[in-house]
Amino acid sequence: MAQTLSRSGRGPQPLRPRKKQLPFPLNIYQTAIGRKWVMALTGIGLLGFVVAHMIGNLHVYEGPARMAEYAETLRTLGGGLVPRGTILWILRLGLIAMFGLHIHSAYSLKEISRKASPKAGFVGGAKQYSGGQDFIAANFASRTMRWTGPIILLYLLYHIADLTWGWWLGDDFVHGDPYHNLSESLSSLPVAIIYIVANVALAVHIFHGAWSMFQSLGINNPKYNKARVAIAAGLAGLILVGNLSFPILTQAGLIDEDNRECAVEDFDDEHDILICLEEQLEEEG
Amino acid sequence: MDQVISLTLKVWRQNGPDDAGAFQTYQAEGISQDASFLEMLDIVNERLIEEGTEPITFESDCREGICGTCGLMINGKAHGPELGTATCQLHMRKFNDGDHITIEPWRAVSFPVIKDLAVERTPLDLIIEAGGYISVPTGSAPDANLTPVPKEAADMAFDAAACIGCGACVAACPNSAAQLFTSAKLNHLNLLPQGQAERWQRAENMVETMEMYFGTCTNHGECHEACPKEISLDFIAFMNRDYVKAKIKNRKLAGQR
Amino acid sequence: MIGSLDSNTPEGDIQGLWEQHKFDMKLVNPNNKRKFTVIVVGTGLAGASAAASMAELGYNVKAFTFHDSPRRAHSIAAQGGINAAKNYQNDGDSVYRLFYDTVKGGDYRSRESNVHRLAEVSVNIIDQATAQGVPFARDYGGLLDNRSFGGAQVSRTFYARGQTGQQLLLGAYSALMRQVDAGTVELHTRSEMLDLVTENDRAVGIITRDVLTGEITSHGAHAVVLATGGYGNVYYLSTNAMMCNATAAWRAHRKGALFANPCYTQIHPTCIPASDEFQSKLTLMSESLRNDGRIWVPKAFDDERPARDIPEGERDYYLERKYPAFGNLVPRDVASRNAKTVVDEGRGVGPLKNGVYLDFSDAIARDGEDTIRAKYGNLFQMYERITGEDPYKVPMRIYPATHYTMGGLWVDYHLMSNLPGLFVIGEANFSDHGANRLGASALMQGLADGYFVLPYTIGNFLADKLAEPVPDTAGVAFVEANQGVQQQIDHWLNVNGTKSVDYYHRELGKLVWNYIGMARNKNGLEKAISEITALEEEFRANVRVLGSADGLNQSLEKVQRVADFFELGRLMARDALTREESCGGHFREESQTEEGEALRDDDNYSHAAAWEWTGEGNEPIRHIEELQFDYVALTQRSYK
Known part of the structure; x- marks a missing residue:
């Protein structure tokens, strides 16, 4: 209904005039x-991913062979019913969509608040x-969501480029041997620091995010x-401890390649490393 | 008690809505600690008038903490340092001799400054206008005891209804969101049996009007701390729930028509 | 005018009078209602409820408030409750008993027919408010709870914690906003009425000033309703809000509306005593506290000991001693006067010796601290905030303060003043409370007038005016009034004196409090008139109003209100002087019983005095309306 109070011209103009409604549920x-x-x-979904990712990565403590097996399991999700990698890609697309929505909603909400707030700079x-x-x-957590969010995004891109695409490891990067890639990357102190900082940011983000989600x-x-x-505190703590263990323990020397049965430098072909790892797994039974 | 203190005030002065405004410093000497904060400003004003300076404009009315007219940002806190207290109920015994006090108006784009410390809060009324009522024309009410209301529901509705509409929640919110005000007003009616008929329509209309004027909630909780009636953040959660439910229910109700 | 004013009360038995009259009154066809424009000034309980109800009926309503929102009106501050003859407690209450109690409580100076109607519609108010979502207190069965209040022996007071006023006003305000949304009420916020416009002695509109822009506007209407509250701020220190004023009513008075019984002011017994000279207002503590608190002072004069160190035997529970039947629950005027007596004797307590104790230690011992906290927690908290003392540990200090004004513009049974087209409702009129208002009756009256009386009676007035257009604001009367307001404003800005408006308001308040306060005498009242006049002259010559007229200027708003208070204060003194009897809130020291109780003079003063303005500097004319008591027998009130 028309608003006679606002029609009187008294008071401020709307910052966000009402738009035409899109069809439900848009x-x-x-x-x-x-x-x-x-x-x-989407936060719940992403949180689920972060928890699962952290728990999955704990395989690294079982050695290179188990870790490689875990990576292969992800690729062969769905058994033989679907081509290799399909389910993983569906999950990845889902994750990308969730990230996209999470980021877009966060950004657009912040823009609304910024317009409503005097002297609120970008x-x-x-x-x-x-x-x-x-x-x-x-x-601290609630007021830095706007900072921890982008930090996590940048870190995420770095993380994918680093351990999925192997941009920085170059020739040293072995497809299908995450244990190797991880220990190679995280054994560099600057990289370890990036991981530590980013995961602290992630935990802080999750602490406010998880509580906020309920509201x-x-x-x-x-x-x-x-x-x-x-x-919220439990989740944040769990993820903090789990994720920080990787760079810290790598730096401490717990994750390294010294006693590896299938040492990477012994092989010329990536494929042979994987075969070696598989054989090792079979031997262990 | 009964002590006399002197203060240095840094007060926002702004001669009209279009003026840029700036802080001015005033000395407030010999203020009784039994005085209220606004009485302290009254004394400063009286001295300003004697000097020939226009007094500081600030709004207040009941000075009992119920009308919601007053509201100042005192040392960076909406309604000042004492929790659960409107500015008019804040007394000078909460301050010490020699204190520096910064006084600023509420800030939000939808609360434009009128003059000095006075702001316009019309959008809060617009939110009520959009649906903050139960449609019961005079004379059409049934006997008051016809519908018993469980004491718990009545008490909870009352906790929400205690809102005095001062706008401190918006002032304290880093996002200039009016969630606490709107949710208090909405839940006062939505929690009562009388308010059920219009519940979903009300939720939609009030929230959407709110969103036309104010920022968005990031669950900081500053609003609750600033609120002179200590309205709970729980109501914001209830509103969030009711609003999305309303989007679904109203669609269903529209389909039945 | 010669002889008694005509109240236009219909003939007949009081019990069915209103019902019958509702049938007898002329109606306006639903389709024709939209042809009428009604102005409502003030959006407190009375104004908001009237505006909403009339808009629901179909009238074009223009509502005005000088606040930024209707919800800020001072009705919001009422704490205790609202009376209604529901008899939910099965304790023998009835419409007739509420009627009887109100007439008696008003010390037989109210109009029986109005009071009976008030008692009748009281039950509808509770229904209406509950349906609007007013969260009245409930018991565990989910039904409405009641408490007892001063001046009554039944529990008929509905309450909403300590903020009944706020909750009822939010109800009326929400009803009003619903109509604003529907487009039937045009709400003008921040618009202060500065004059009434009359043509041929009929009210046709008002002049308002936009307090933000300074713009002066004329508004015409078929009828004007004033719901602008009381004039308690004439005392400067009162429980009224800072902006409460009598300007709208007073300007109407200057345009010919009679002002009735201005000397009837209520001094509320339970307020927090002032702590120093610069106190800006007094805070009321709900009278409901007297249900459980016991009032006492030390027996000894100038007893300096802290309250807890004074043994039981050395305390004087003076109300319980003097009024065993009602004890601490005597009506307000009696409680206030007795507090004044003991303080004047030098038995006052607190640093300034200006209070009496209200002690909860017995109640806490009896019911436990939790029960007391549940009942009065917010009041105790408020007390502690203001005084810095914990009332759970030390007794509260209280003292009377001006709270309500029973006097106001004279209205007939239809709530219309002597000026046709000018209706006055709520505290602004004089009709229902006589010389003293009972606790929890103000909310009742404001809502009764607004919801259930005015919407009927205004139709009766408008019914035969269908052919009349909305008065043209280009007419001579409007233009003159508009210019008059402008000149006034220019005048005040050009005085360029030396002292602030507040200074003069404070000085006026002291005169009014000292001479026309809880006890009055001939000598003092004559002094009051001359001293107010002298102060007013100084005020007019020496007040300093800085700033300009074309923006928010609080001093400019105040100066006009205080100017009106000067004239009103003088009329109060004159009214008090001519009423040579004691009744209710008006206590003439010359007229008291041997025991020092108020002594009425029914033979000579059983009437309402309504004053006519005759121009500045002229003596006003006193009209009377004889009061008939056909149902309630006149007795000397006794609460012993």
Whole structure:
């Protein structure tokens, strides 16, 4: 209905005039709360990925052969019903979509807030009081989502280029031998530092994100609300410990190639390394 | 108690909506600690008038913490340092002799400054106008005891209804979001049996009007800390739930028509 | 005008009077209602409810408030509750008993017919408010809870924690906003009414000033409704909000509306005493506290000991001692006067010796701290915030403060003033509370007028005016009034004196409080008139208003209100002077019983006094409306 109060010209003009509604359920994404839902739901998906990825990578502690087997398992998901790699690619596309939505909703929501907030520059995004503002509840995690997010994105691109495409390892990169690639890459101190910083950022991001997700989805019961913070802290802690163990233990020398049965330098052909690893696995039974 | 203190005030002065505005420094000497914060400003103003300077414009009315007219950013905190207290109920015994106090108006693009420390908060009324009511024309109400309301529901609705519409939540929010206000107003009615008929329509209309004027929630929780009535963040979660539910329900209801 | 004013009360038995009259009154056809424009000034309980209800009926309503939002009106601050004759407690309440209690509580100075109607519609208010979502207190069965209040022996007060006023106003405000959304109410915020426009002694519109831009606008209408509240701020220190004022009512008075019983002001017994000179307002603590708190002062004069060190035997629970039947629950005027007596005797408590104790230690011992916290937690918290003392540990200090004004513009049974087309509702009129208002009756009256009385009676007035267009604001009367307002504003900006508006308001307040406060006498009232006049002259010559007229200028707003308070204060003194009896909130020291209780003079003063403005510097004319008491027998009130 027409708003006679706003028609009177009193008060500010809308910052975001109401748009024509798209068909359901796209109309939900047109609204800020809808976008928060999308951000929360994709957050859940991404969080699931991060947890699974971390747990899967723990295979590295079982040695190069087991790690290679795990990598192969991912590629052959779906057994013989679908061509090799199909399911993995479907999962990857799903992940990319979730990332895309997560990032788009975050960015567009921040833009709405920025327009509503005086002196909110593109950097930082929060509104500015000339005399400063003294925060009470907002914590480091909540106020740095805007920073930890891009850090994670950049890290993600680096991580893929590093360990999936082998941009920096060059000739040293062995397709199908993640143990080798990982220990090669992380044994360099600067690389290890990048991984540590990025994973701290990830944990901080998850700490606020996981709690925030409950609020955004309206999962709230005053009786159990304390558990929401505990779950968020637990998840963040779990991921922090798991993911940091890789660079730290590599640097500590726990993950290295010294005692490897199928030493990479013994082979000329990548393929032979994999065969060796497979044979090793069979021997171990 | 009964002590007299002196303060240095850094006050935002802005002569009209289009003026750039800047801080001015004033000395407030000999202020009784029994005075309220606004009475301290009254005294400063009276002295300014004697000097021939226009007094500092700030809004207040009931000075009992219920009308929601007053609201200042005091040392970077909406309504000042005492939690659960509106500016008018803040007393000078919370400050010490020699303190420097920075006083700024609420900031949000949809709360334009009128003059000095006074801002316009009309969009809050627009949110109510969009659906913050139960449609019951005068005279059409059934007996009040016809529908018992479980005490828990009544109490929870009341917790939401305690909102005084001061806008501190928007002021304190780094995103200038009005989620706490809107969710309090929405849940006051949505939690009561009387409010069920229009529940989903109300959720949609109020939220969408809110989104026309304010930023988005990132769950910092600053609003709750600034709120003089200590409205809970839980209501924001309830609103988020009701809103998406409403999008689905209203579609279904429209289909039945 | 000669003789008694005509209240236009229909003939008949009071019990069916309103029902019958609703049938007898003329109606406006639903399709014709949209042809009428009604202005409502003020959007508190009375104004918002009236505007919403009339808009629902189909009238074109223009609502005005000087606040940024209707929700800020001072109705919001009412704490205790709202009375209604629901008899949910099965304790013998009835419409007739509420009627009886209200007439008696008003010390037999109200109009019986109005009060009975008020009691009748009280039950509908609760229904209406509940349906709107007002979260009244409920018991564990989910049904509405009640509490008792001063001046009544039944539990008929509905409440919503300590903020009944806010919740009821939010209800009325939401109803109003619904109509704003529907386009039937044109809401003008930040618009202050500065004059009433009359043509041939009929109200045809108002002049407003936009407080943000300074723009002065004329608005015409078929009827004007004032719902602008009371004039308690004439005392400077009162429980009213900072912006409460009498300007709208007073300007209407200057245009010919009679001002009735200005001397009837209510001094509320339970407020927090002032702590220093610069106190800007007083804060009321809900009267409901008297249900569980016991009021006392030390027996000894100038007892310096802390409250807890004074043994039981050395305390004087003076209300329980003097009024065993009602004890701490005597009506407000009685409680206030007794507090004044003990403080004047030198038995006051606190640093300035300006209060009495309200002690909860017995209640806490009896019911436990948790029960008391559940009942009064927010009030205790508020007290602690203001005084820095913990009322769970030390008794509260309270003292009376101006709270409500029973007087106001004179209205007839239809709530219409003597100027046709000018209706006055809520605290702004004089009709229902006589010389003293009972607790929890203000909310009831405001909503009764707005929801259930005015929407009917205004139709009766408008019904035969179908052919009349909306008054043209280009007419002479509008132009003159508009210019008058402009000249006033220019005048104040050009005084260029030396002292602030607040200074004069404070000084005026002291005079009014000292001479026309809780106790009045001839000598003091005569002094009041001359001293107010002298101060007013100084004020007019020496006030300093800085800034300009074309933007927000709070001093400019205030100076006009204070100017009106000066004239009103003088009229209060004159009214108090001519009423040589004690009744309700008006206590003339010359008229008291041997025990020091108020003594009415029914033979000579059983009437309402309504004053007519005769121009600046002229003596106003006193009209009277004889009050008839056919149902409630006149007795000397006794709460012993």
